[in-house]
Amino acid sequence: MRLLKVFRLATRDYAHEWQMSGCFVLALAAVLGPMLVLFGLKFGVVGGMLDQLIEDPANREIRPVGSGRYTAAWLTKLRQRPDVAFVVPRTRSIAATLQLKSDRASRIINAEMIPSDNKDPLLETVRGRANGLKRIVLSRGAAEKLKVEPGDVIDGSLARRFRGRHERVHLPLEVVGIAPARAFSRDGAFVDVLLLEALEDFRDGHAVPALGWSGTEPPAQRTYPGFRLYAHSIYDVPGLERLFREAGIDVRTRSADIELVMKMDRNLSAIYWAIAIIGLIGFSLSLGASLWANVDRKRKELSVLRLVGFRTGDIIWFPMVQAFYTAILGWTLAVVLYRLAAWAINDMLGDQLADGQAVCVLLPEHYLWSLAVTTAAAVLAAALAGMRSARIEPSEGLREI
Amino acid sequence: MDRKSQGISFRLNVPSLQIAQGEKIALIGESGCGKSTLLDILAFISQPSQIGAFRFRPVNTGEPIDVGHFWARRKLNRLGELRKRHIGYVMQTGGLLPYLTVRDNMSLSRNVLGLRDAGVVEQLARELGIARHLDKLPETLSTGERQRVAIGRALAHEPSIVIADEPTASVDPFAAEKIMSLFIGLAEERNITVIVASHAWRHIKRLGLRRLAHHTRRSKDGRTTETVVNG
Numbered sequence: 001m002r003l004l005k006v007f008r009l010a011t012r013d014y015a016h017e018w019q020m021s022g023c024f025v026l027a028l029a030a031v032l033g034p035m036l037v038l039f040g041l042k043f044g045v046v047g048g049m050l051d052q053l054i055e056d057p058a059n060r061e062i063r064p065v066g067s068g069r070y071t072a073a074w075l076t077k078l079r080q081r082p083d084v085a086f087v088v089p090r091t092r093s094i095a096a097t098l099q100l101k102s103d104r105a106s107r108i109i110n111a112e113m114i115p116s117d118n119k120d121p122l123l124e125t126v127r128g129r130a131n132g133l134k135r136i137v138l139s140r141g142a143a144e145k146l147k148v149e150p151g152d153v154i155d156g157s158l159a160r161r162f163r164g165r166h167e168r169v170h171l172p173l174e175v176v177g178i179a180p181a182r183a184f185s186r187d188g189a190f191v192d193v194l195l196l197e198a199l200e201d202f203r204d205g206h207a208v209p210a211l212g213w214s215g216t217e218p219p220a221q222r223t224y225p226g227f228r229l230y231a232h233s234i235y236d237v238p239g240l241e242r243l244f245r246e247a248g249i250d251v252r253t254r255s256a257d258i259e260l261v262m263k264m265d266r267n268l269s270a271i272y273w274a275i276a277i278i279g280l281i282g283f284s285l286s287l288g289a290s291l292w293a294n295v296d297r298k299r300k301e302l303s304v305l306r307l308v309g310f311r312t313g314d315i316i317w318f319p320m321v322q323a324f325y326t327a328i329l330g331w332t333l334a335v336v337l338y339r340l341a342a343w344a345i346n347d348m349l350g351d352q353l354a355d356g357q358a359v360c361v362l363l364p365e366h367y368l369w370s371l372a373v374t375t376a377a378a379v380l381a382a383a384l385a386g387m388r389s390a391r392i393e394p395s396e397g398l399r400e401i
Numbered sequence: 402m403d404r405k406s407q408g409i410s411f412r413l414n415v416p417s418l419q420i421a422q423g424e425k426i427a428l429i430g431e432s433g434c435g436k437s438t439l440l441d442i443l444a445f446i447s448q449p450s451q452i453g454a455f456r457f458r459p460v461n462t463g464e465p466i467d468v469g470h471f472w473a474r475r476k477l478n479r480l481g482e483l484r485k486r487h488i489g490y491v492m493q494t495g496g497l498l499p500y501l502t503v504r505d506n507m508s509l510s511r512n513v514l515g516l517r518d519a520g521v522v523e524q525l526a527r528e529l530g531i532a533r534h535l536d537k538l539p540e541t542l543s544t545g546e547r548q549r550v551a552i553g554r555a556l557a558h559e560p561s562i563v564i565a566d567e568p569t570a571s572v573d574p575f576a577a578e579k580i581m582s583l584f585i586g587l588a589e590e591r592n593i594t595v596i597v598a599s600h601a602w603r604h605i606k607r608l609g610l611r612r613l614a615h616h617t618r619r620s621k622d623g624r625t626t627e628t629v630v631n632g
Contacts, residue, residue, distance in 0.1 A: 005512060009498070016500030016538075304496045307446075308554075309485025309513040311478055 006314045009305070010321035013298075021326065024290060028330025031283040032374060033337035035276055037360065040342050042272045044361035046265045051357075053234055053261055056182075057121035058254065060085065060230045062240055065250040067092075067225035075227060083236035088115040088193055089224035095200040098189070100138075100173075102154040104147040109187050111142050113199065114228070116190035121230045122183035123190060128176025130191050133198060133210060137177040137190040145187065148175050162205050162215065169202065169213055197222070234258050280377060287326070288381035291319050295389040302389050316386035323382030327375040335367065412627040413438050418613075419632070420594060422460060422561065425585060426632075427610040428598040434617050435628040436598040437566055443596060444488055444564050445480040448472050459487055460561045485513055489555030489593075491565035491584075495547040497539040503550050504535040510558040525553045528587060545576040552584050562594040569604070578604050585610070 014021050053059050070089065079087050090096070096113045116122075116137065118129055123137060128150060130137045136156075138148065148154060152175045159168040179190060198208045207215035231237045237255045244251045295302070302315055342360035349359050413435040420426055428436045441447035445468060449455070452469035459466065471479050489510065497506045507522045526532040529549040531542075539547055548568055555563050568584065569577035581597075585608045588595045599605060602612065615630040 002513070009501075012505075013498075013500040300496065301498055304492075304498060306481070307484070307490055307496075308510045309481055311481060 002310065002314050003317060006305075006310065006317045007321055010318045011325075013301075013318075014322050014325050020294075021322070021329075024287070024326045025329045025333060027286060027290070028283065028326060028374070028378070029333035029337060031279055031286075032330060032334035032370065033341070035279050036334055036338035036362065036370060037341045037345075038275060039272060039366065040338065040360040040362045041345070042268050043363075043366070044359045046261070046268055047361060048357050048359070049261045050265065053258055057124075057230060058182075059234050059258060060121065060232075060237060061253070062229045062231060062237065062244065063252045064226050064244070065252055068249060069223040069225070070227060071221070071223055075224070078227075078229070083232050083240060084229060085232045086117075086119050086121055086228070086230040088117055088120075088228050090115055090226035090228060091193075091196045091200040092225055095203045096196055098156045098158055098199065100142065100146060100154055100156055100189070102146040102148050102152065104152075105145065107145055109142060109145050111139075112186060112188040113196055114184065114188055114190050115193045115196050116228075117193070120190060123177070123179055125180055126177035130176060130189075132192055133195050134172065134174055135176045135192070136173040136195075137179055138175055139179050139184040139186065139188040139190075140181040141185065142187040142189060143175070143178045150175055150177055158199060158202065160203050160205065169211070171211060280373065284377045284381050287323065287378055288384055291323060291382050291385035292388060294322075295319060295385050298389075312390040316383065316390045319385045319389060320379055320382040323378040323385075324375065327378035328371075330378075331371050331374050334370075338362070409623070410625045411435065411438075412625065413442075414627060414629045415439065415442075416629065416631060418630060420596065422594055423592045424594055425588065425608070425610040426594075426596045427602070427605055427612045428596070428615075428630075429600065429602045429612055430598075430615060430617070430628075431600060433626075434615070435630075439630060440564050440566050440596065440598055444490055445471075445484050457483070457487075459483075485510070485558075487561050489558065489560040489563040491548075491551050491555045491563065491568045493567045493570055495539070495544075495551040497547055497550055497554075499539055502536050502538060503531065503542070506539065506550055507553045507557050510554055510560075514558050516558060521559070522553070522557055525556055525587075529553050529583060545572045545580060548572060548580055549583070552580070552587070556587060556591070556593070559591070560593065562596065563588060565595070565597045567598055567600065570600070574601075574604065581605055582608055 072089065075087055075089055078084055093112075096115075098111055098113055099108055100111050101108045116130055118131070126137055128135070128137060136154075138146070143149075146154060153172050154175060155170055156173045157168055157170045159166065161167070184190075194210075198211055198213075201208050201218050202211075202213050202215065204218075205215050206218040207213060229240075231240050237253050237258060241251055241253050241255055302318065305315060305318075306312075342358075342362075345360045346358045428439060430436055438447065442449050449469075449472070452472065455467070455469040455472070456465040457468050458464070466483065468480070468483075471483075497503075498509070501509070503526070504522060507525065508518060511518065511521065523532065523535070526535055529552065531546055531549050531553070534542055534546060534550075539550065542550065548571070552565075552568065555565070565584070569580050572580060581604060585595065585605075587593075595610075597605065597610065611632075613630055613632040615628055617626060617628045619626050
């Protein structure tokens with residue numbers, strides 16, 4: 001009950017001295033506003049870079065350099081690892097091409113065949129799946145040159161010299177999808193590993209019974225010279241890279257780029273926190289000092305409260321309630337300033353950004369955190385001032401000195 | 402009560418003082434003679450350095466309260482309770498809270514005690530001639546009007562004692578006389594004990610107050626001043 005009265009009195013005083021209160025609020029917003037902008041920039045820039053790294057599957061790719069001899073069993077074991085999201089074997093690249101022709105275009109193109117399967121990270125946006133020997137996902141470049149769309153059937157052909165004779169075989173291929181431009185920039189197509197094996201077998205002079213191509217008996221044990229592998233996340237790349245190196249397999253990754261961004265995140269975070277902590281200490285000190293001085297200024301009024309019967313414990317709340325108001329109002333003003341600054345910055349750099357990307361971003365929890373920290377710092381500073389006000393004796397303010 | 406300031410020590414000695422319920426007491430003397438110190442002791446605000454006996458008997462209860470005992474035990478909140486229930490204090494310069502209206506300033510002492518208003522504040526304001534100012538802030542009032550508000554606040558919670566320290570020092574003599582007689586009149590009606598400190602006896606002589614005898618001695622080297630109050 002008495003506490004409620006102190007609350008009400010402190011509120012009345014705060015409103016009555018609105019100019020003084022306004023100065024406190026401005027002082028707080030002047031420290032907190034730039035800090036929010038700074039954090040927004042840090043979070044936006046680094047966050048954007050991390051998003052790009054995480055979103056672009058190329059950053060999760062691990063490519064073996066040169067050619068090896070990998071068995072299907074070894075690759076299956078690799079596929080079962082939790083840090084591996086996708087792995088398919090590659091056949092010899094010289095054998096992995098196909099001549100493609102459509103009825104709509106007069107050109108014949110030489111396309112590279114890329115092994116794929118259902119979980120291909122490069123084809124996440126593509127509906128159709130290139131399963132089996134007759135289905136194919138074209139690269140954007142190849143599809144444009146052939147003037148085809150999903151659902152069209154094109155002709156694939158390849159030739160070999162076998163027992164002194166020139167042989168050419170054709171196979172109809174249904175276009176089940178078109179890969180996004182960034183998945184593969186040259187003329188190419190994503191196909192089932194079975195088809196690649198068939199092309200390699202045919203070129204080697206072996207028979208492919210499934211397609212009705214004749215030749216010698218294929219070897220019992222097949223080895224692959226390479227594979228396409230994607231780690232589960234960019235954070236799994238360094239570990240897998242180490243694993244391959246230890247197994248004597250030289251691999252190429254983008255771990256250096258990932259490391260760079262992560263290092264930048266760490267460094268920027270360190271700088272930001274240094275500034276934020278200095279700012280917070282400075283703010284707490286300045287708020288504490290002004291509240292302290294305020295208690296001096298209000299000595300007489302506070303001693304009047306003591307005189308009419310408020311206890312020392314009640315008086316402590318007086319500066320604390322006022323600091324609470326300062327924190328809430330100052331934070332609100334700082335957020336308004338931040339929103340304006342963020343809008344201006346994002347607008348200014350908007351043309352250089354992808355859609356939905358921003359340079360200056362804060363998440364809702366960041367707002368809440370800043371509010372909590374500000375209120376805590378302000379109320380703590382006020383508590384110190386409050387202890388001082390509690391020591392005011394009722395006689396102190398009775399007479400003007 | 403001993404006090405030191407700038408190398409000079411002051412001593413206020415009260416061998417014996419008795420004030421009856423409803424009495425009107427005047428403490429007259431130059432500034433610096435210890436009037437305010439005595440008032441603060443009587444209002445349970447300042448702690449005497451030595452206490453022989455200090456008893457206070459609230460109205461309507463037979464048992465006297467040993468104030469000296471409370472001081473010795475540092476029961477400041479108990480003293481605060483006594484003060485807020487039984488004593489009204491009029492300060493030299495009003496001591497009104499600038500952020501409260503006249504009405505709220507006057508209600509403050511009632512409010513802290515949790516008393517209902519019941520028209521007491523309005524009635525007092527009418528008698529003090531400040532009814533039309535009730536909803537204004539103190540800063541819009543003249544000094545004399547502010548002192549009237551301060552007197553109103555000291556009386557509003559119906560205390561048994563009102564202590565006033567130079568309540569009219571900042572007001573011109575003509576207004577001072579008027580305010581003082583108003584104040585004493587209000588206290589008289591309510592049978593309230595009044596203890597007033599003033600440096601001008603002639604303003605209050607006619608109001609029928611008992612003047613406390615005191616004399617101030619200064620030592621030969623000028624380093625100690627002792628005031629003795631008896632009554």
